[in-house]
Amino acid sequence: xxxxxxxxxxxxxxxxxxxxxxxxxxxxxxxxxxxxxxxxxxxxxxxxxxxxxxxxxxxxxxxxxxxxxxxxxxxxxxxxxxxxxxxxxxxxxxxxxxxxxxxxxxxxxxxxxxxxxxxxxxxxxxxxxxxxxxxxxxxxxxxxxxxxxxxxxxxxxxxxxxxxxxxxxxxxxxxxxxxxxxxxxxxxxxxxxxxxxxxxxxxxxxxxxxxxxxxxxxxxxx
Amino acid sequence: xxxxxxxxxxxxxxxxxxxxxxxxxxxxxxxxxxxxxxxxxxxxxxxxxxxxxxxxxxxxxxxxxxxxxxxxxxxxxxxxxxxxxxxxxxxxxxxxxxxxxxxxxxxxxxxxxxxxxxxxxxxxxxxxxxxxxxxxxxxxxxxxxxxxxxxxxxxxxxxxxxxxxxxxxxxxxxxxxxxxxxxxxxxxxxxxxxxxxxxxxxxxxxxxxxxxxxxxxxxxxxxxxxxxxxxxxxxxxxxxxxxxx
Numbered sequence: 001x002x003x004x005x006x007x008x009x010x011x012x013x014x015x016x017x018x019x020x021x022x023x024x025x026x027x028x029x030x031x032x033x034x035x036x037x038x039x040x041x042x043x044x045x046x047x048x049x050x051x052x053x054x055x056x057x058x059x060x061x062x063x064x065x066x067x068x069x070x071x072x073x074x075x076x077x078x079x080x081x082x083x084x085x086x087x088x089x090x091x092x093x094x095x096x097x098x099x100x101x102x103x104x105x106x107x108x109x110x111x112x113x114x115x116x117x118x119x120x121x122x123x124x125x126x127x128x129x130x131x132x133x134x135x136x137x138x139x140x141x142x143x144x145x146x147x148x149x150x151x152x153x154x155x156x157x158x159x160x161x162x163x164x165x166x167x168x169x170x171x172x173x174x175x176x177x178x179x180x181x182x183x184x185x186x187x188x189x190x191x192x193x194x195x196x197x198x199x200x201x202x203x204x205x206x207x208x209x210x211x212x213x214x215x216x217x218x219x220x221x222x
Numbered sequence: 223x224x225x226x227x228x229x230x231x232x233x234x235x236x237x238x239x240x241x242x243x244x245x246x247x248x249x250x251x252x253x254x255x256x257x258x259x260x261x262x263x264x265x266x267x268x269x270x271x272x273x274x275x276x277x278x279x280x281x282x283x284x285x286x287x288x289x290x291x292x293x294x295x296x297x298x299x300x301x302x303x304x305x306x307x308x309x310x311x312x313x314x315x316x317x318x319x320x321x322x323x324x325x326x327x328x329x330x331x332x333x334x335x336x337x338x339x340x341x342x343x344x345x346x347x348x349x350x351x352x353x354x355x356x357x358x359x360x361x362x363x364x365x366x367x368x369x370x371x372x373x374x375x376x377x378x379x380x381x382x383x384x385x386x387x388x389x390x391x392x393x394x395x396x397x398x399x400x401x402x403x404x405x406x407x408x409x410x411x412x413x414x415x416x417x418x419x420x421x422x423x424x425x426x427x428x429x430x431x432x433x434x435x436x437x438x439x440x441x442x443x444x445x446x447x448x449x450x451x452x453x454x455x456x457x458x459x460x461x462x463x464x465x466x467x
Contacts (some may be wrong), residue, residue, distance in 0.1 A: 122312035122371075125273050126326035126378060127302035136325060140316050220316070 002193030005183050014179070015194075018172035019201045022161040025089060025171070029096030030154050036097065037104020044105060045112045055105065062102040068163050070095045075167040092164040096157055103153055111145040144220040151213035155206040172198055223250040226413055227272065227382055232281030234267055241267050242437045244281070249382065252411045256424040256445075259434035260460065265417045266309075268434070269384045272415070273306050286381070302330060305375030309387040311367040313359035319346070319370055320355045323377050331378070338377070345373045349403050365396030369403055376407075383407070385416040401427075421464045425449055433457045 006012045044055045075091035078084045086094075115138055123133040165174035176194045183190045227249040234241040241264040249255050257265045270276040272283060274292045283290045290300050313322050323342040327333040346352045349369040351362075359367055368388055375383060385404060389397040401423045408414060408427045418424055424431065424445070431448035433441045433456075441448070441457045452458045 116310070116312075118308055118310050118312045119314070121275055122306070122308060123314075124298075125275065125301050125304065125306040126374070127298045127330040128326060129298045132329055136329060137314055141314075144316055 002187055002189035002191060003197070005179060005187045005190040005193055006197060008183070011179050014175050015172055015197060015201065018170060018175035019205065021089075021169060022158060022164075022171040023205060025092050025096065025164060025169075026154065026157040026161050029093050029100055029157055030150075032093070032097040033100025033104045033153070034150060036101035038108050040101060040105035041108025041112065044109045059102050059106060062099050067095065067099060067160055068166060070098065071163060071167055088164065088167045088169045091167060092161070092169060096160070100153060100157060104150060107146055107149050107153075108142070111142045114145065115141055144216075148213040148217040148220075151209055151216070155209050155213075158205055158209075159202065172201055223252065225249070226251045226286060227415070228284040228287075229268075229272070230281050230284070232271065232278045232283060234264065234271060234276065235279050240437050242434065245434075245439055246281075247432065247439070247442075249413060249415060251381075251413055254408045254412075254414045254416065254427055254429045255432060256416045256418060256428035256430075257432045257434060258418065258421070258424060258460070263434045264437060265434050266386050269306070269386045269415065269417055272384060273301060273304050298330070302326075302378055303381045304384060305378055305380030305382070306384040307368065307371045307375055307386065307388050309390045311359070311364060311371065311391070313367055313370055313374070315359050318356050318358055319351070319362070322359070322370060323374050326374070327377050342373070342377060345376055346370075349373055350399075363396060364392045365399045368392065368396075368400045372400075372403055372407075382413045382415065385414065385418070387417050387419065389418070389420060421449075421461070433460065435460065 006015070040055065043051050071092060074095050075086060075088060078086055078091075119137055119141070120133060123137045124130075128136070161171055162173045165171055165177075170178075176198045180190045180194050187193075225248055227247075229245060229247040231244045231246050233243050233245075245268065247255070257268065259265050267276055271278050272290070274290055274294070274297055277292045285300060285303060288300070290297075294300060313319075314325065317325065320339070320342055323346070324335075324338050327338045327341075328335060343352060343355065346355055349372070351366055351369055351373075354362060354366065354370075359370070362370065371388075388404070389400050392400065397420065401420060404414075404416070405423070405427050414427075416424070416427065428445040428448075431442060431445050432439055433448070433454075435456050441452065441454045443453075448457075449461065452461060
C-alpha cells in the first residue's frame with residue numbers, strides 16, 4: 001500500500017516537520033488576522049462612507065482572487081516591482097493575513113451589527129454606564145458569536161497552506177511529494193501511502209479545532 | 223401626595239415631524255398612570271423621553287425635582303431610579319436568568335452579592351419562575367421572559383416603573399400571566415406609567431388614564447370616568463374601536 005516508505009530513514013519525522021511549517025504559517029497569520037480584523041471591523045461598523053467603500057473593495061478582492069494568485073503577486077511580483085527580497089514564508093504570512101483580516105473584519109462587523117439596539121437601551125435603563133454596557137453586555141455577546149466563526153477560519157487557513165508549496169515552501173504536502181519522488185523505484189506505491197498520511201495529518205490538525213468550534217457554538221447558542 | 227415625576231411642556235420632533243407638542247403630565251408617588259392612544263401617537267416615545275433614551279426639543283422632565291436630560295453627567299444614576307420594561311424581550315441572552323437579575327445591582331449599585339441573590343430568588347418565586355433561575359433566556363417563553371424583565375427592573379428598587387407595551391409582542395395566551403404581575407405591583411402601591419393596548423387591563427390597573435392623539439393629550443382623568451363617561455368625541459371613538467357590539 002506504500003505505507004512502508006514512512007518507516008524509511010526519517011521520512012515520518014520530515015512529514016511532521018512539514019506539518020509544523022504549515023501550522024506555523026497559519027497560526028501566525030490567524031493572530032495577525034484577528035488583531036487587524038477586529039480593528040477594521042470596528043472601524044467599518046462606524047459606518048463612515050470612505051471606510052465602508054474601502055472595505056467593500058478590499059473584501060471583494062480577497063473573495064474573488066484565488067489565494068494562489070495573491071501568493072504569486074506578493075512573492076514574485078514584489079521582488080521585481082518593489083525590489084523587496086521577501087522570504088517565501090513572509091510572503092505567505094502576508095497573503096494569509098491579508099485574506100484573514102478581511103474575513104475577520106467581516107465577522108466582527110456582522111457580530112456588532114447583529115446586536116439589537118434594545119440590548120444597549122435596556123442596559124442603559126438599568127443604570128449601566130456606557131463602558132459597563134460594553135464590558136458586561138455587548139462584548140461578551142460578540143465574543144460568543146465570533147469565536148466559533150473564527151475557529152472555522154483557522155481550519156480553512158490550515159488547509160489552504162498547502163498552496164504555499166507553489167512558492168517553494170517545504171510544507172507537509174511538498175515533503176510528501178519529495179518522499180514519493182525519492183522512492184519511486186523502491187516503492188512505486190508510495191503515493192497512496194504518503195498522501196493518505198498527509199490526509200490523516202491534516203485531519204488530525206483540523207478536526208479537534210472544528211470540534212471545539214462545534215462545542216462552543218452549542219454551548220453559546222442563544 | 224408627593225409629586226415624583228413632573229413633565230413640563232415637552233415637545234418632541236424629528237426634523238419636520240412633530241411626535242408630540244407641549245405635553246405636561248404629573249405623576250404622584252404610588253400612582254398608576256396608564257397612557258393609551260392610537261398607534262404612532264407618540265406614547266412610547268413619551269416613555270422613552272422620560273428615561274432619556276430620546277431627547278426632547280422643548281420643556282423639561284423632573285424626577286424628584288431634578289431635571290433629567292440626555293446630556294446629564296449623572297444620567298446613569300437617574301436611570302437607576304427609573305425601571306423600564308420594553309415591548310421586545312430584552313433580557314441579556316448570554317446570562318442566566320439569575321445573572322440577568324443580579325448584573326445591574328452588583329455592578330451599578332455595588333450591592334452585596336448574597337443579599338442580591340436572596341432578593342432575586344424571592345422575586346422570581348413571586349412571579350412563579352424560581353425553577354428557571356439557571357436557565358438561559360432562550361429557554362423561556364415570551365411571557366416568562368417578560369416576567370423576568372419586570373423582576374430585573376424591580377431589582378434596582380426604582381422609584382418609578384415604565385412599561386412600554388410589554389404585552390404587544392406576546393402570544394395572546396401569555397398576556398394575562400404578565401399583566402397579572404403588573405396588576406399585583408399596582409395593588410402594592412408602586413408608582414407606574416404604563417403604555418398599553420389592553421383596555422380591560424388598563425381599567426383594572428389605572429388610577430388615572432391619559433389619552434394621547436394628534437401629538438397632544440386629548441383627555442385625562444380618573445379611570446372609571448374615563449371609560450364610562452368620556453368627555454371628548456375623539457376618546458369615545460377610540461374606545462369604541464375596541465368593542466364589537
